[in-house]
Amino acid sequence: MFDTVLVANRGEIAVRVIRTLRSLGVRSVAVYSDADADARHVREADTAVRIGPAPAGESYLSVQRLLAAAVRTGARAVHPGYGFLAENAGFARACAEAGLVFIGPPADAIALMGDKIRAKETVQQAGVPVVPGGRDPELADAARELGAPVLLKPSAGGGGKGMRLVRDLTLLDEEIAAARREARASFGDDTLLVERWIDRPRHIEIQVLADGHGHVVHLGERECSLQRRHQKVIEEAPSVLLDEETRAAMGAAAVQAARSCGYVGAGTVEFIVPGADPSSYHFMEMNTRLQVEHPVTELVTGLDLVEWQLRVAAGERLPFSQDDITLTGHAVEARICAEDPARGFLPTGGTVLLLDEPSGDGVRTDSGLGEGTEVGSRYDPMLSKVIAYGPDRATALRKLRAALADTVTLGVQTNAGFLRRLLAHPAVVAGELDTGLVERVVDDLVATDVPDEVYEAAAAVRLAALEPVVDGGWTDPFSVPSGWRLGGTPRPVAFHLRVQDPVEYVPRGTHTVSADRVSVTLDGVRHTFHRAADWIGRDGDAWHVRDHDPVAAALSRTVHAGADSLTAPMPGTVTVVKVAVGDEVTAGQSLLVVEAMKMEHVISAPHAGTVAELDVQPGTTVAMDQVLAVIAPREEETA
Template sequence: MIAVQLFSKVLIANRGEIAIRIAKTLHQLGIRSVAIYSDADQEAAHVRCADEAIRLGATSAESYLNPQAVVQAALAVGAEAIHPGYGFISENVELARACHQAGVTFIGPGEHALEVMGDKIRSKNHVAKAGVPMVDGVSEPGLSNEHLIAATKNMTFPMLIKPSAGGGGKGMHVVASHNELAGQLETARRVAKTAFGDDTLLIEQLIRSPRHIEVQILADQHGNVIHLGERECSLQRRHQKIIEEAPSVLLSDETRARIGQAAVDTAKSVDYVGAGTVEFLVSDEEPDKFYFMEMNTRLQVEHPVTEQITGIDLVEEQIRIAAGASLSLTQDEVVFTGHSIEARVYAETPQAGFMPSTGTVLHVSEPAGSGIRVDSGLRTGAVIGTEFDPMIAKVIATGTDRDQALARLDQALDEMVVLGINTNLEYLQHLIRDADVAAGEIDTTLVEARLPEMVFDAPTRRHAQIAAHFVHGEARAPSDAWLHDGFRLCGAAEVNYRVDYPAGNDPSSFEIALDTSAQLLPAIRVNEYVYQDVDGVETVTVAAEAPTPQGTRVWMATNTFTGFVVVLDHKAQVLDTLSSLEAEERGVDPQVRAPLPGTVTAIHLPDGSQVSAGDPVVTIEAMKMEHQLKAPLDGTVTIHVSDGQQVALDQSILTVVGHASNDDH
């Protein structure tokens, strides 16, 4: 190993859990870390954990997505190198080029590798020349929608549309027939342009029951390239990975050796330097065959599982390689021990079609213990908006074998508590408890197939009572206790609350009458206590948002339910009743409002068009996902927004004036 002088200061061109992860390794190496941030991240956890922080701009475009601004920031604070993390501009050749021109070290591959592997079409054609197997498809640059439709007329459906410049499953669309192709191409181009600045598309034959297997590689500046084994990434939703593990239970030792060598050959073909991942599709029916998908020229979200079974700090290796050191070990010295599984925690609501969840984090409790690792950017008080990807943390469990790793992951997910936003924690537990997942019989279609059968926990009357007690306890104050306690000269009266659960597939309500003589909870914002009644003992963590005229949203984490309910006092109940009466008189609400903050990415019809109920009218993008807003009834549509406009939660987007019937006349 060549001894080199490491950097004294490194700027991290990223945010969230990955910026914190990189900062930890920098700290261990005695290297000062510099964070960057936009206005939305001014109080973010990654800003606080770095040695220095610098504001680059108000928005992502002015900060995390601006190569020139990132390099200028590094120069301004005297950072000798930039670590790009993943996402944002981590694979943007313009960042590497700007670093080179400014004399700042880019902790990543060279410009040639970024240019070749950053374009799916170019990378596939390049790797095909090296003899790596490819999936059938159309991968030529510059093809219009019409050319793509014509070129695929003899292909067998289903097919998969993929952005050439993309990653992370964004913009990928499965097409079942020629009738869907034109519309799906239009949507894919729009998403690709928004997410990656390039709307070039390719189309591949969709392999049925595929497994997504990727291989981690390391390459230094002296021609040494090794692989660190494979990761199984087949549990995906909408082509976005959810659960990853290492090693894969599918591969034989012989196939493992061949796919590892194919990854090494792929890296060598572009003179790769640094850490990278080569991704393959493997047929579940023919596990000895694999097909090149793409190469990710960066650290991957799921890199911790490889670190856990190899004992190698991939970020440290990246830094040493960038400083000019040779690899710290040879291929023969790579040893795999145990099994590791990672679950991605997203701010979303699985019960509501995985709608992104926004809000302020009121309480966080992360698991710990033997074999448990949490990479997280969460903290109490953090605001989760729609500007960034909805992934908020990763929970990694490692055991001596796969069964132990799964058991530890299940326990860790059960122990993790996040209040103030909805998460997919319960959904993740459903997945890892699935019989096929436990047996290792998985493919990229399993997640979507299981969702309709999943039953999510809902609050019981006990939970409603806890929430009502909590709100009532907070409302009490010595100066006006008689207002809240139902005080009468002849004694106390019951106080009635209605507790609504609007977040599930089957909304429910509870009528709760409190005995005001009973002991109430302390009037604090967050409380953890043991609740006991005839049904048993339950540990409950409770947090409340600020009250509104529509009620108080109370979040709770219990043994049997985690989520929120809305507690309505007498005044809120009256207002809700009046609102319901008004809605009944009005019939179908003609107005469609934004279900969450976001950006208008498409207006499908001109203002004043005639529409039928269910017609898509406007598409909003939030957290890198698209949400179609549809006409609520037949009539004439008035559109209140423009393409590219930022919209707020509950903002009016469109109104449909219904057609007059004969009865109306």
Template sequence: MPDMPERTAAATEMFHTVLVANRGEIAIRIARTLREMGVRSVAVRAEDDPSPHPGHFDEVVSLGAGPLRETYLSSDKIIAAARSTGAQAIHPGYGFLSENAGFAQACADAGIVFVGPPASAIETMGDKISARHAVEARDVATVPGIAEPGLDDAALIAGAERVGFPVLIKPAAGGGGKGMYRVDEPAGLAQALAAARREASSSFGDDTLFIERFVTSPRHIEVQVLADTHGTVIHLGERECSLQRRHQKVIEEAPSALLTEAQRAAIGQAAVETARSVGYVGAGTVEFIVAGDRPDEPFFMEMNTRLQVEHPVTEMVTGIDLVEQQLRIAAGERLAIAQEDVTLTGHAIEARIYAEDPAAGFLPTGGTVLDVDWPYFSEPRAVEVRVDPGVEQGTVVGSSYDPMIAKLIVHAPTRAAAIDGLREALAESSILGVTTNRAFLRALLDEPSVRAGSLDTGFIDREGERIAAQRVPSEVLVQVAASEALQGPGQLGAWQADGWRMGGSVGRVTRLRDGDGVAVVRVRAERATVTRADGTADELLLPQDAWVRETPEGAWVRTRDGDFLVEAPPRIRRGRGPAEPSLASPMPGTVVAVHVADGDTVAEGQAVISVEAMKMEHVLRAPVAATVHLQVASGEQVTRGQELATVTPIEESA
């Protein structure tokens, strides 16, 4: 990684205390820079938040317990915490209040420095329609579309016909993919608009929509900018963020493999002009959509008026600590970096580790972290590995906060070496007790098109199910079956193992869940045979050094390819007749909508209940035409596997 600019004492003299209005990995990351700068750090914490971030701060202020609006989203409580601790500045991190113009203004009114841009810039860029108009005035190209305040559905439908299909519906407020819908044919537009308005209203309190032409083979490229209060604006190169799912980024890298030096300079200048269009101050990110076959024509998409999750890749190729720069700019210092001082050295790539189950449609997961390991390379290597963790052993991962629980970042001389290094870093990492996307990330990095840099924003949506469809490795099943932890008193029944059969011993037989099927593992002497539901079989030697930990949910097994939760197959309930099928929650979360009344008759496939967790909404639908009996109401918190409704098939109820 390049050497970082030397620090001066000016910022530490200006800010002796800074409060961080955030939690998790970003709060921990900001605290690290504050500690290096010698600045006293103050954390805020919701009483029911299990995040480990308070342990990294000099002082912690409780925000009480309750919903987010009463804790991390309470401007009054955050400002009161800053006043009570003598904090001169508040760093908002990302998410929560980081792009809240009202909060930025409230800080100014309270005489506390908001580490970010002025409220006016947040307000302009927070509305995608006003943002388009602002950058167009600086000759920055935008995606062709229809974008005016207050457009009703009829106007949007008419505008879409003029723009041409496919189109992308976008909310004027907010971001992160919420309320965004691609529509390929006119027939689907009205329904998509209704869904987008509902989601935008729920997420942002504003259902204003606009429509853009959908760019084919789109690549998501963003540019990091820095702007001080003295009129200097520079860019720090671009990041490629095309590997995303449902508009949520998964892998980010810098620089982009797509751009030439000339194209890099041009897109960087467009980002600088975008920042100037709103009198921007601080660190910000200008996002562009670029057609894969026309990288010389970037279209402005939006500006994030805050630090980005993926900022570490820029730090690693430039050697510039972006949090330090934010603090220095907020303290009134001039940028000590000129545009010609910015050089990009090597390649950096970041993977976001989410608490989610890729094999189950990427649904959010949860649980208690039983054990956590991060990469440790005892010998010097050509790659540099950075970990931004948000959990530690004992942390409870629930459904109240974002599912990203850690980031792994690797810097290397070349892109190929960086990808290899990230694969190795993922192999050396482990988070037991919570199902994560670690195995999926390694498999994703092995994809030929990913390694070749032939990317677009729809790649994971197209190929994710295939990449995630990994059955439990035979080695893992054998480790569980052979583990002494599962052979103690009372364990054989739980794992449905039986060592004897008519005609003599066949060794120990264990049945374990294998995706939607059951695998039979026969252990005898030093060998084991795994027979799958499709009839295929593997014969293996018993492991000599297996890591298996038993929990009430099943057995956790740590491997280089991923952490696996191996469960026993469900017991077969026997009785005089079949049990009524039920709709069980696929994830821990909140019931956000009940689409039917108790006792209603529904058609097959009809929506019954919607559950939301970690920015994802999942609709449970009737498996057959049936009468529905509800077990929950809107607003209730539910656990994974909890029965939400039962359905009685119509032919049975007749």
């Protein structure tokens, strides 16, 4: 076994890998950019090395800086986690050339399976069924031969980027051109392939494990059909769709796919499966790394996949055969991301002010968070994963819903409440899943209205702050916030508050107050409040409650009568500014572009007018709701 391993990643996966290294008595080396100097993975590692400024291209994606850090700290091996350089064949080769062990598959296997076209051809020759399709340069002809609907996919890509579903072949040329632009921008390669679209498909993947001595086994399947915009949000093991015969057949096909590319280590073979006919499964791609959803496999098999990655990389043989692998119980995982469902799942950010992460019997949280963690806009929005295990699926789902209700991340908006509601949807409970289910029901699961209890809890906290300190002596009755008036009927104390629209609320319920945390119970539901920053959480959801000054708001409306302030929809960086103060603009004209967590958002003019204020320039970092510009309408429109 290695004595020192460098973890070439950040966030929850770095913390996860460090945990296993510690259990094996292996010294861990963390790397960090300037943005992560005080991150949890840095604090938990045995040693940490700065590798550059915040931009990933100058830090986490810098092969030379990572290798230099490994050499400087005496690391013998490098664990890439997932994302960043985990599936980069060049990085794997560079590690080998530097005398380091890359804890992953051989570089040639990464390169082969990273090219979707070559990967399909290779596994097909090994007898693995693939989705009917075609490739460049006969892409358009193949699409027309397949017939609508078809799916366009970048050969070099993943994560849903550049994928386009074409249901009308008269738009095929236009869709191909758009897919090429996205692929070129995301992966630097605009090569495409086309596949027959399977309506209401299920996404099922098989975990494989191979050593360097020719022994390959599979560890069962994971159901990953709950997706939004081609991104997985909930995963579980095993799948309710598969019977033992189909599971064995798909597992054998995954093993063949791994053998076909000379695979070594932990990897995942992904299949598209018609829900009406699970036996008609087809290979989609192979992920040559550890998957985000690996904990559900660990819980039902009892194996630590990171440990076996390390052991295989160190040259050990797998001591178990396929017959030794059993699946016991059921596990479900939810991905907690910095995003706001009420704003169309736009990325969020901020400082984690108060953090409660669930634990206990059958509950596991893999997280990179801590109180004080700064969640910025430069990296992936996934913050943590909450996983629940039980003897059966119903128990695991129930435990995960409860765990998400107990998840509190005040200061940063997350999708935890949305995921809790998704897990309670009748189709999910019944196991009637497909990759389009989340998009069909998303509007019913997004909480856009602020519950009355949130305002009431916030008002109760403010009332508690007004209570006089009683020190065993006399209390001035005028200091008690009772609403008492001389010669008049007492009037309850009311507070002007705002989350979205301003409201006036009178507090009720019971509450207990500590230094920064407030627990407010209303109608039997506990609310957690961060008093200093006015954040409140309940059942996985969170709101930023602020005081509202009606007089100041009225004066502001008078000053900016008719004008519209354009605000940042998410924390991020302004990348494009197309106007200057004094410019005339038309309604809907693109004015600025804000980028965060690999997502761009165009800011457009709400009406025709003049740019009255412009407070940003390219490169400006902005907070959510920060004013970017003010557009004064034309006089004839306000007359």
